[in-house]
Structure formats: C-alpha cells, structure tokens
Amino acid sequence: MANGSSMDKPLTGDLRSDGAVLDLAAYEKVGGYEALRRVLKEMTPADVLKEITDSRLRGRGGAGFPTGQKWSFVPMGENAPTPKYLVANADEMEPGTFKDRMLLEGNPHLLIEGMILAAYTIQATDGYIFLRWAYKLAAERIVRALAEARDKGYLGKNILGSDYSFELDLHTSAGRYMCGEETGLLNALEGKRANPRAKPPFPQVSGLWGKPTIVQNVETLCNIAPILRNGAQWYLGLSRSEDGGTKLYGVSGKVKRPGAWELPLGTTIREILERRARGMRDGHRFRGVLPGGASTDFLVEEHLDTKMDYGSVQAAGSRLGTGLMVVLDDKTSVVGMVLNLERFFAQESCGWCTPCRDGLPWTARILQGLLEGRGRPGDLERLEMQTRMMGPGNTFCALAPGAMEPLQSALKYFREDFEKLIPKNDAA
C-alpha cells in the first residue's frame, strides 16, 4: 500500500529526507511495481491510454501537451511499424530548473515503472533514458536501478511472465541545451548533431530511426505509475486546476529558502514564494519572476495571485514552462539578467536556422552595449524588432521564440531600466 504522504505527493512523498536512494526493495514496500503487475494482468493498452487521458496529465517538460493525446498518435495494431521507441527526456538544462534531478537521484524506479507502463501503452519494445552529462549521481543510481529491475523480471523478455517485452537503457549526453528539444534529442540519440527536425512528420509517427517514438519528460513519466495505481479520479482530485495532479515547483534567486516542492497543480505564485520560499532575503525587494525557467515571460507583482497551472499562467501572459521560478530582486540589474539569458540562448543555439544563429548574438551585443555605456537611440526598437523576428513561426524550433520571452516582457515591465542606459540625444 502506498503510504499517506505519497497519496498527496505521488512524486516526492516517498523520497528519503537523507537524500539516499529508494532501492528496489524500498520502492516495492511503498507500492512500487504494483501498478505494473495489475496492468499486465488486467488492462489492455487501450485501457491504460484511457486512464491516462482521463487523468488530464499534461507534459511537465515545458510545452504542456496532453499526455494521453500524444500517445494516441502512435500507430497501433498488427500493421504498425516496428520497433517503436519510448524515450525519457532527462536532459534537464533549462536554466533555473532543478526538478528532474530530485526524482532521478531519489527514486529512479518511479521513472522506470512509469516508462514500462508508458511503453506497454504504445507497445514500444525499446526505450532510452536520455540523461544530461552533469547528473553523475543520477546516472549511477539509474544504472543500478535498471539492473535491479532486470533481475526481478520487470524489464526484458516476457515481463512478469506476460507476453510483453521491453528493453530499457541509459544514454548519457555531453552537454547541449538543444538536446532537450524533442527532435534534437532524437538526432542526438542517433549520434548526429542535435539539430531540430522538420515537423510533420511528428516523432509519434516517425521518430528515432524513422520509427514511432514518444519522448516524454521525466516528471511526466513519474506520474504514470501513481495514476494507474490510484486511478484518474484520485489524480484529478490532487489538483487545484482543470488539469490533473501535483507539480514540482521551485524557486531560486534571492529568497530566504530556495528549493523545490511538490504541490497541487494550480498553487499560486504567492503561496510558493511566500509560504515555501519564505519570501525575499532581508534588504531585497521582489521585482519580478520568470515563472517556469529561462524561456518564459517575466511576471510581476500584479500577477502574484496567479495560479501556477497551464491556463492561468498563459492568461497572465507567460507560460508554466518547467514550473521552476527564477526571482528578480531590486538589487539585481534587469538588463544584466536579460543579457545573461540571451547569452545562454545564443551559445546553445544549434545554428541550424538563420534568425536564431544570427539574431541571438545580435540581441546579446545590443544588451551588452547598453550595459557598457554604448547604448544608442533606437536600441530598444532594435530589441523589439528581434522579439518579432525570432517570434513563433519564424524559426525552426522553439529555442529562439523561448529566448525572446524574457526579453519582450522585460521591455514591457522594466522599460525604464533599459531607457536609462540610452544617452539623451540632445545634440540631434
């Protein structure tokens, strides 16, 4: 039986406070692999798909696509192409985001069970955990957990005596933000540069080596086993929003107690900042927040009562993104912070399409000029032009449009910080 804390907090309720990992025995003790046993005996892939769809689980990696719907695009039946693949995106590299690390280090079996269940639903035969290089401890623990799962018959041929077989391996990357983009990740797994691919065809139909593939964020996959153990209705009940479940939220920046917490989806920004992160450090005033990582629009004081769910954050003019916030305080330079963000995106751009390859360094140069006293009249208009040129629809993937989100919102909410860096052109 799952214990009390994991009924409220299916992702983190079982994590050990000393940071030690839940090994297979500890995971089984809190109900681990019960869902897998039951599903393989009692449920068809279509039954599982319906339960996941009913749970209103949406992707936790940033884009927020409904998980059940995504899986429904995979060709099924005897004539479906084989093999099919399932990939966990564990390349967590969105600046300000440190949630998947917690799950990977603390409870790798939760991910593995979720992956087996997801793979069964789409009838995938092979899977990969695509892990970023920097997560050394997670890699060690995943390797051990995979071996434990194989020994116990949860992975491999004829899982638990059923006619379903699934192989799962770890792939560790070598550090590049683009690998987190779904189609870039597929190219990286194939041993190519992680440039994005044209869509359509979508990976669900033609992904890894041209075969049907689902790529799903770690946190999303960690929800699967709890949903199937306790049911879609229970999952919906955890949430304070129209979508199901809890969410890992976190705060970094100059707050009193930075960290990450699992809370009902739809918890307000204020509650997370004030109750969990305990507010700003003494002597610092709140000015704004990137609600869901580096590629989300700033929100400000007037938005503090916004619920951190997909629809509410969007209505406020930003995105839930990864759900991990970066706080801007009054002692930190807004323009400096935006320059830091744009430099990151410029460096991590794969260079495949021109607006991103040329536009991002140009943007960073203008911002650097402002900070170094070389601001010129028209700079803000040039920055605004960049936000349009690199907006949605003008680039191959979402990297550059994401990069423009903090810039466009900073120009809107903190315009005076930019303006005072431009000399008054009295002579003209």
Place this chain on the structure above:
Amino acid sequence: MLTEQERERIRAEAAHYDYPQAACVEALKIVQEGHRWVSDEHLKEVAGLLDMSPAALDSVATFYNLIFRKPVGENVILLCDSVSCWILGYEDICAHLKTRLGVELGETTADGKFTLLPMACLGTCDRGPAMMVGSDLHRNLDNEKVDEILGRYRQTPEA
C-alpha cells in the same frame, strides 16, 4: 593510438545499437577518460571503428560542450554561468577563480592542474553559485570555499 581496451569498449558500445554511429558520443567520452581530450588522430580512429567519416564525427564532437577538441588540464572546472548562479554571485566567484588560478576562462594553468570553463546551468539553482570539478559537484560557493576546494584537488596526486 587508442589502447586495445579502449577499442574494445567502443566496439561493445556500438554493439548496443543497430547503427554504430549512435554510440559516437559514448565513444568520444571513452577517449576522454583515458586522454582527457580528443585529438585529430583519436577522432579518426573512432570514426573508423563506428563506420563514420572523420568529418561527420567531428561535427558531432564539436557540437557538445563537454567533448574537448583541445587539450585540457588534469581537473576541468565547470563554473555555472546561468541565470540563477549569476544572480547569486557568479561574477565574484569567477573573478576569484581567475585570480587564484592565474588564467582566463577557457585556459589551463601553467602546471596543467586546472582548466577553467564556463558551463550552462548545472541544475542545482537552489544552491548556487555552483561548479563541477571533474565529476564532483560543489555548491553554495563563496571565495573561502573555492580556496578550500582548489586546495583539495591540488593535493590529489594524478591518478
């Protein structure tokens, strides 16, 4: 030349996949384990083992932040320069490291002990500023802590 053991490990990685190319990042990391960086000669050897052209393999090698195509020191310091660490004092830590090591970002100390590189978000933003030295993560850095950490790696004899 790669050692026979390295060649064997690379072949074993390639055997995991229907397409040997899929093992190329793993193969380059195997080279770095033994040689710290990937020379042109090693690159050509690996390309041959994986049925790739050297140019195709180099296009992948140069794509990644952590595949080194130039020599690096005994310990590579990866200092997080992303937004949360920047807010929490990256610039001071970076200046301190440069002074202590006598190098700029991208350079290796004269004794070959350390290479100092900036690195994108290390995913530990609640405990910044952060850096990795080799495979070890160090967080909540201040100047004193940096000195203590450098001291520890200076003392470690080369493996």
